[in-house]
Amino acid sequence: MTGGDAAEALRSSLLRIDRSLVSLIAARLNIADVLGGVKRSEGMPVYDRARELTVASLLADEARSLGVPDSLIKEIYFMLARESRCRQLYCPEALRVAFYGYGRMARMLAGMMSHGGCWVAITGRNPEKAQEAARAVGARYMEPRRAIDWADMLVYAVPSTAVPELLREHLPMLRESMLVADIASVKTPLVEKIALLLGEGSPEYVSLHPLFGPLSCPAGENVAVVPVRLEGWRPRLEKLFTGLGLNPVYVTAEEHDRVMAVNQVLHHLVYDLYREAARILHEKLEIDPGRSKELVTWSLKKTENIAARLEQLHSVVEEIRRENPYTEEVFKALSQALQRLAEAQAGDS
CATH class of the missing domain: 1.20.59.10 (Chorismate mutase)
Known part of the structure; x- marks a missing residue:
C-alpha cells in the first residue's frame, strides 16, 4: 500500500x-x-x-x-x-408579554419567550418596524393601546431616557394586576423617576438588566433585578426565569450602577482607548495596515472582535456612558492608572 x-x-x-x-x-x-x-x-x-x-x-x-x-x-x-x-426553554404559565420596542435585545428576548411557549407581542411607535420584528421572532404585532390592554407583562425595550415619559403616557391604561419592566443598562436616574410616577393603583414595576448582548440563546446567563415595586409578581417572575434558564441577581439601583461603572463603562472605555491609541500609533509609526494584519497575535484577534462588536453597539455604549452616575470616576481612574503605569515604566528604565 x-x-x-x-x-x-x-x-x-x-x-x-x-x-x-x-x-x-x-x-x-x-x-x-x-x-x-x-x-x-x-x-x-x-x-x-x-x-x-x-x-x-x-x-x-x-x-x-x-x-x-x-x-x-x-x-x-x-x-x-x-x-x-x-432546546428546553419553557414558559411556566400562559403568560402574555408585550415588548414596547423592536431593537436587538427586544427581538432576542421576545424570540426566546415565544420559543418557550409564552404569548408574545411586539409594539411601538413605528408599526412597520414592530411588524417586521414580530415576524422575525415568531411573535405577533399589536398597536400600543391594544398591546397594553392585552398584556400581563409590559416590557419597555427602549433607551432608558424614553422610559419615564412612556410610562407617564401609558399609566392611565395600565392595570394594577400587570407587571411593568424595563431592560435599561443604567438604573439610578431611571428608577428615581419611575418611583415618583408610581402611585396608588399603579402596577408593580421591576427594572431588569440582561447581563448579556443579543445572543442567539442566553440560557444560563444572569439578569440583574432591581425591584422598584415587586411583591405579588416576584414568584411568577422567578418561575419565568427558571423556565428561560436565566439567573436573577437582586440588587439595588445604586449598587448596580457602581458595579456597572467597572463592568461596563470601564470595560467599554478600555476598548475605545485601544482603538484610538492604535489609530494614533499606526499613523505615527507609519505601520502598513496589511502588514499589521499579517502579524496579528491570537489574543489581539479576540480583542479586535470584541472592539468591532462594541462599535456596532455604539449608541448603546454611549447611552451607558452618558447615563451612569459614576462615569466621571471611571475617567479619573483610567487617568490615574495610566499615570501609575507611566511612572513604573520610567522607574524601570
Whole structure:
C-alpha cells in the first residue's frame, strides 16, 4: 500500500468516527428534548450550573485517563450543554408579554419567550418596524393601546431616557394586576423617576438588566433585578426565569450602577482607548495596515472582535456612558492608572 493509499484509508476511518459522533450528538439532543418536557411538567430549572460543572469535571478526568486534552472535552461538553438548554426553554404559565420596542435585545428576548411557549407581542411607535420584528421572532404585532390592554407583562425595550415619559403616557391604561419592566443598562436616574410616577393603583414595576448582548440563546446567563415595586409578581417572575434558564441577581439601583461603572463603562472605555491609541500609533509609526494584519497575535484577534462588536453597539455604549452616575470616576481612574503605569515604566528604565 502506498503512502497515499494509507492516508486515504485513515481518512476514511476518521470520517466514519466523525459520522458516529454526529449520530451520538443527535441522540444526546433527542434525550435533551425529552428531558425538557419533564422539566416543563415539573417546573424544574432549565439551567443547573452545579450539575454541569460536576459532569464537566467527571468527563475531564476520563479524558485525561485516555490521554485526551481535558480542555477540548470541556469545550465540547459546554457547547452541547448550552444547545440542550436552548432546546428546553419553557414558559411556566400562559403568560402574555408585550415588548414596547423592536431593537436587538427586544427581538432576542421576545424570540426566546415565544420559543418557550409564552404569548408574545411586539409594539411601538413605528408599526412597520414592530411588524417586521414580530415576524422575525415568531411573535405577533399589536398597536400600543391594544398591546397594553392585552398584556400581563409590559416590557419597555427602549433607551432608558424614553422610559419615564412612556410610562407617564401609558399609566392611565395600565392595570394594577400587570407587571411593568424595563431592560435599561443604567438604573439610578431611571428608577428615581419611575418611583415618583408610581402611585396608588399603579402596577408593580421591576427594572431588569440582561447581563448579556443579543445572543442567539442566553440560557444560563444572569439578569440583574432591581425591584422598584415587586411583591405579588416576584414568584411568577422567578418561575419565568427558571423556565428561560436565566439567573436573577437582586440588587439595588445604586449598587448596580457602581458595579456597572467597572463592568461596563470601564470595560467599554478600555476598548475605545485601544482603538484610538492604535489609530494614533499606526499613523505615527507609519505601520502598513496589511502588514499589521499579517502579524496579528491570537489574543489581539479576540480583542479586535470584541472592539468591532462594541462599535456596532455604539449608541448603546454611549447611552451607558452618558447615563451612569459614576462615569466621571471611571475617567479619573483610567487617568490615574495610566499615570501609575507611566511612572513604573520610567522607574524601570
